[in-house]
Every structure is written in structure tokens, then in C-alpha cells.
Amino acid sequence: xxxxxxxxxxxxxxxxxxxxxxxxxxxxxxxxxxxxxxxxxxxxxxxxxxxxxxxxxxxxxxxxxxxxxxxxxxxxxxxxxxxxxxxxxxxxxxxxxxxxxxxxxxxxxxxxxxxxxxxxxxxxxxxxxxxxxxxxxxxxxxxxxxxxxxxxxxxxxxxxxxxxxxxxxxxxxxxxxxxxxxxxxxxxxxxxxxxxxxxxxxxxxxxxxxxxxxxxxxxxxxxxxxxxxxxxxxxxxxxxxxxxxxxxxxxxx
Amino acid sequence: xxxxxxxxxxxxxxxxxxxxxxxxxxxxxxxxxxxxxxxxxxxxxxxxxxxxxxxxxxxxxxxxxxxxxxxxxxxxxxxxxxxxxxxxxxxxxxxxxxxxxxxxxxxxxxxxxxxxxxxxxxxxxxxxxxxxxxxxxxxxxxxxxxxxxxxxxxxxxxxxxxxxxxxxxxxxxxxxxxxxxxxxxxxxxxxxxxxxxxxxxxxxxxxxxxxxxxxxxxxxxxxxxxxxxxxxxxxxx
Numbered sequence: 218x219x220x221x222x223x224x225x226x227x228x229x230x231x232x233x234x235x236x237x238x239x240x241x242x243x244x245x246x247x248x249x250x251x252x253x254x255x256x257x258x259x260x261x262x263x264x265x266x267x268x269x270x271x272x273x274x275x276x277x278x279x280x281x282x283x284x285x286x287x288x289x290x291x292x293x294x295x296x297x298x299x300x301x302x303x304x305x306x307x308x309x310x311x312x313x314x315x316x317x318x319x320x321x322x323x324x325x326x327x328x329x330x331x332x333x334x335x336x337x338x339x340x341x342x343x344x345x346x347x348x349x350x351x352x353x354x355x356x357x358x359x360x361x362x363x364x365x366x367x368x369x370x371x372x373x374x375x376x377x378x379x380x381x382x383x384x385x386x387x388x389x390x391x392x393x394x395x396x397x398x399x400x401x402x403x404x405x406x407x408x409x410x411x412x413x414x415x416x417x418x419x420x421x422x423x424x425x426x427x428x429x430x431x432x433x434x435x436x437x438x439x440x441x442x443x444x445x446x447x448x449x450x451x452x453x454x455x456x457x458x459x460x461x462x463x464x465x466x467x468x469x470x
Numbered sequence: 471x472x473x474x475x476x477x478x479x480x481x482x483x484x485x486x487x488x489x490x491x492x493x494x495x496x497x498x499x500x501x502x503x504x505x506x507x508x509x510x511x512x513x514x515x516x517x518x519x520x521x522x523x524x525x526x527x528x529x530x531x532x533x534x535x536x537x538x539x540x541x542x543x544x545x546x547x548x549x550x551x552x553x554x555x556x557x558x559x560x561x562x563x564x565x566x567x568x569x570x571x572x573x574x575x576x577x578x579x580x581x582x583x584x585x586x587x588x589x590x591x592x593x594x595x596x597x598x599x600x601x602x603x604x605x606x607x608x609x610x611x612x613x614x615x616x617x618x619x620x621x622x623x624x625x626x627x628x629x630x631x632x633x634x635x636x637x638x639x640x641x642x643x644x645x646x647x648x649x650x651x652x653x654x655x656x657x658x659x660x661x662x663x664x665x666x667x668x669x670x671x672x673x674x675x676x677x678x679x680x681x682x683x684x685x686x687x688x689x690x691x692x693x694x695x696x697x698x699x700x701x702x703x704x705x706x707x
Contacts, residue, residue, distance in 0.1 A: 221472060224473045224474060224475060225685075227475060232677060235682065246492055250496075265539055267543075273550075274547070281632070292634065354508075355507075357505070359643055359644065435631050464539045465542065465546070
């Protein structure tokens with residue numbers, strides 16, 4: 218009997234100790250998560266989510282970026298597999314009331330501060346490249362679609378934008394300045410990144426960004442800006458509509 | 471009946487287990503915020519929808535609507551902790567030799583069925599067991615395979631271009647997403663059964679997962695060898 222009393226005493230002491238530690242750790246963990254969730258949101262170009270989580274996303278970019286290679290091509294499909302009417306998922310930056318297709322041109326802000334403008338005809342002088350790929354939306358859906366246009370890399374090379382192509386980031390903005398993206402240069406120079414003027418072999422419909430849009434298959438669709446108005450460059454990250462709303466800047470697939 | 475303290479779960483095992491619980495919970499919660507943005511899965515039989523993933527009330531309960539950015543940020547930060555904790559657990563289990571108690575053996579799959587029948591009160595006796603019964607061996611090993619599957623399918627959706635071979639291995643982009651989702655549903659089902667079994671097994675078993683020990687009956691000494699019996703023998707001779 219005395220033996221069992223001892224067992225009971227030891228057991229009670231050990232149990233109390235263990236559960237005290239358990240609940241202390243549980244409370245500590247809960248407090249830690251609460252702290253994380255209540256951290257100030259990053260403002261401006263890095264906005265929308267608690268700062269430590271933004272830092273984690275930026276670290277992820279560093280970890281996964283070495284995987285990127287311009288030789289990793291996005292899988293292509295036969296044209297017959299492409300959707301006849303690809304999904305239209307957003308109209309930010311497509312203000313039709315202020316847009317005049319007749320006077321549209323692509324404005325490029327050069328590194329030296331000069332601005333050069335290009336017409337659609339200037340883009341069509343470059344070799345036409347067609348990409349039929351599984352377009353991936355950050356929301357989680359994907360759809361095979363068929364795009365045609367000029368390689369962004371060809372455009373920069375042909376029109377002497379060499380210094381610009383050496384910079385770290387490329388930015389695009391819609392004519393109404395409502396939508397804008399920043400893209401790391403290696404992804405922008407990927408051979409399947411298009412300055413795109415055709416969908417299913419036809420001129421882009423307005424809802425898909427007539428007259429010229431970006432198609433960048435190595436990123437989620439949010440980077441494939443519709444209706445490019447201005448192109449610009451920087452060595453730092455450039456303003457990005459969805460990054461300001463809490464999304465990762467890099468989102469490389 | 472004389473009692474004794476028997477150590478059951480190592481400190482490392484308990485740490486891995488109790489770290490995994492909140493980490494997996496955060497992964498599932500943030501995954502729900504992501505899934506909300508394209509919630510296309512449902513169970514259909516003969517064209518009739520039996521269950522839609524998920525009913526509106528679930529999203530309301532978790533305040534999941536319009537939080538894709540939030541979900542992705544948490545998911546892609548905590549994926550590291552989830553993966554590291556799981557990886558260290560597997561490494562520890564392997565190096566310490568504890569896998570011997572955990573991996574199913576030749577008899578486990580048949581016996582696991584007997585355990586299920588017993589737990590459903592359809593069978594009186596239970597197969598002999600060591601630290602874990604056959605059903606536990608199967609379940610606790612399967613959950614590790616599932617965790618591995620979640621990491622692989624997750625990576626395939628995360629980098630479908632740079633890791634195209636992995637995406638291909640998972641059956642393509644959409645299939646990888648479906649598998650990633652189905653595994654998560656699996657965790658929730660596992661959790662439900664696990665909680666039920668822990669509740670049925672009682673306090674002693676639960677305490678072992680926190681404090682590491684159980685209080686059990688001391689096995690009776692072999693007959694004819696107790697002090698009293700020896701004394702009686704001596705007196706008789």
C-alpha cells in the first residue's frame with residue numbers, strides 16, 4: 218500500500234509539472250500567433266499583410282529563385298485545346314470611357330529619362346510568337362489559352378533597350394494608371410513572355426486588353442497586365458497593384 | 471493491486487506531436503482561405519451534388535471570405551515549420567529505432583481490421599498489442615505518408631513550371647491541387663477519429679502524450695517466487 222501511495226505522489230507531481238509546462242507553452246504559442254497577426258501591415262509597395270509574413274514571402278523568393286531558368290519552358294498544348302472564350306477575370310485598369318484606341322501607343326521610359334513611343338505596327342514588325350499554355354490564376358483556376366505577339370526580350374533587343382534590359386525590374390502600367398505590375402527582369406526576359414496582341418489568332422478583345430497586353434506564363438495571371446500604356450525600368454521593386462494588397466511580389470511559378 | 475509508473479512517449483515524440491498540431495491547424499486554416507477563391511470541389515453521385523466543399527456556414531465560421539492574400543502569406547510562411555517539424559520527426563523516429571513500434575508489419579493490416587471491429591463493439595477480444603495496436607500502426611504511418619504527399623503536391627502547385635517534373639508526377643496541375651485538397655480532408659477525418667479514440671482511451675493514455683508516463687498495474691511476479699511463498703516454503707521444510 219505504501220508503495221502505491223508513493224506511485225500516486227510521484228505521478229501527481231510529474232503530471233502537474235508536465236501540464237504546467239504544456240499550458241505555458243500553449244499560451245506562449247497562442248500569444249506568439251496573436252503577436253504575428255497584429256503586426257503592422259506593410260505600407261505602399263509591400264502592403265496588405267503583417268510585416269513578418271511579408272519578410273517570409275521575400276525569403277521564399279530568395280530560396281526558390283535559383284530554381285528559375287529561362288530554359289524551363291511552360292508546357293505548350295495544341296491550339297485545338299485552347300478555350301474558345303477564355304475567362305475574363307478582372308477589369309481594373311480598363312476604363313473604356315477615357316480610352317482612345319486611335320491614339321494609343323506604347324510609351325517606354327528609358328533609363329536616361331527619355332520617352333520613346335511605339336505603335337502596334339512597330340510590334341508586329343518583330344517575329345510573331347504563339348504560346349498555347351495553361352494560364353494559371355492566383356485564385357487557383359487554370360485554363361488553356363492561345364496567345365500571339367512579340368517576345369518582350371525581342372522587343373527590348375530590337376529597339377535598342379539594352380541598358381534597360383540590364384536593370385533588375387520591369388514595370389507596366391495601364392493608360393488610365395489604374396493597374397500596374399512590377400516584374401523581375403529574368404522572368405520578363407523569359408522566351409515565352411509576350412507583348413501580346415492576339416488571342417486565338419484574332420486581335421485582342423477589349424476585355425482581354427486590346428490593343429496590347431502582357432502574357433507571362435512563368436507568373437500567375439495577375440502579372441499579365443491588360444492594355445499596356447507605359448513601360449519603365451528600375452533596379453528596385455516597382456509598384457505592383459496586388460502586392461500593395463498583400464500578395465507576394467515575385468509569385469514565380 | 472500494486473501500481474507502477476511506466477514511461478511511454480519520449481519527450482521528443484511529445485514535442486513533435488504537439489508542435490505539429492497547431493502547425494497543421496494553421497496550414498489547414500490558411501489553406502481554407504486560399505481554397506475559398508476557387509472552391510470548385512464537390513461530391514457528386516449520379517450527377518447529384520451530395521456535398522459541396524464548403525457550405526457557406528463553414529466560410530463564415532472561419533471568416534474565410536476574400537482573404538486569399540492572407541491565406542497565401544500564412545501558408546507559405548508556416549509551410550517551412552510544418553515541413554521541418556515533420557522531417558525532424560521522421561529522422562528522429564528512424565534514428566532512435568522507434569519506427570519498430572510504429573511501422574505496420576506483416577500482421578498489422580489484418581489485425582487492424584480486428585481492432586476496428588473491437589472498437590466498434592462488434593468483437594469482444596482485441597489482438598495482442600505492443601506500444602501501438604495494429605490500427606494505430608497503420609494510421610500513424612499513413613499520416614506520415616500523407617504529410618509527405620501534402621509537401622510534394624504542394625510544391626508541385628507552388629512551382630509548376632520550375633518543378634514541372636514534380637507536377638507531372640502528381641498527374642498535372644489540376645490533379646495536384648485536387649490531391650493536395652483531398653489529403654487535407656483526410657487530416658480532418660483523421661483528427662475526428664483520433665479525438666474520439668483518445669476520449670475513449672481515457673485519462674491515463676492522454677496524460678502519457680503530455681507527461682510521458684502511464685500508471686499501470688504491476689505485473690504479478692512468477693508463481694512460487696514471492697517473498698511470502700518463499701517464507702512459507704522455508705517454514706514447511
